[in-house]
Amino acid sequence: MNRIDELLGKIDGLEKELRVELRDVTNDFLYTVQEKKVRFSSEVRAAHREFAAKWSDYVYDSGVWVILTIPFIWMPIVPALMLDVSVWLYQLMCFPVYGIPRVKRRNYIVLDRHSLKYLNYIEKVNCFYCSYFNGLIGFVREVAARTEQYWCPIRHARPVKSVHSRYRHFFPYGDAEGYRKGLSRVRQEFDDV
Template sequence: MRMTFDDFLMRVQNRVAARRARTEEALNETSDRMHAIREYMRGLNPLVIATLPVIYSVFFAFVVLDLFVTLYMWICFPIYRIPMVRRREYVVVDRGRLPYLNPFQKLNCLYCGYGNGVLAYATEVAARTEAYWCPIKHEHRAEGRHQYYDDFMDYGDETDFDGRWSRSRYRITEGRDDTRPVNAKRRG
């Protein structure tokens, strides 16, 4: 079946009209988004805007912390036989894909997800290190205790110190290490 020139022309006109409609829809969406961004920016306190360089400058500290904690873990944890911390379980940056956020909100969500994730990741690495090397509670109650802290020995309680330290190492290494710490103080 051959297409006539009129059929061809009609088909081209329909395609052009469909593209024009999609383009207009996209332009309207962009215009709406730009209007929302303008309204968002207009609603911000100028002092909040002035603090943005301070807030975002901490990003570099997060990156350096992320790098150093990861290197420390990769080098030391295999030697101590402590299981690796899965970084991806702590550093989650998924909120930037939410379609109802404007670009500034997406950037803020990505920043906060990364920053808080790196801090949580570093805390877990430090907690496992503390459980291995120094499983003793502080003399005074500390805020922000990690999941291993309640199993630590009480401050000043010397009862079976070496055995309890050994059991802490056994727990944190998931049974791979139960060595007793080298204790410089001789017990008599």
């Protein structure tokens, strides 16, 4: 194992550790997750309502320039929905043919912030949009990563800003022999998903 593989393995381990820590934070803020539903005690819900801002104050405090940006924020929703449907159909039709395990959309698109009583209606809509859009990007990235692992599992020559979850399975740039000898093996290395 070379240094790059070692570092990618550490990153993977740290990401798993982070997910555990994020799950454990539930105790600090007195909520539980039961059957994918967030549950707060009645006392916590009442305390949260005390922190809710009136939507009219929220809009007023935002200012004119922020309000004028709203159409630009919401413009990508139509292409995002089209991307969502396209990627869902793509993996539904192609992944079984390639033998790639399907990506569970629900693991990436998590819509739970509407349960927070300290958010007003506008904040909840904004949180819904951001959760959907960022979750969608994560979902699409994972589908693309698994596709890349199947079709072109070669690392880049130049460093990339952020590597996806499958990158550690890729061949070093320029390793022609390793690529030819190991491509069929790498195309099936999905035991970790």
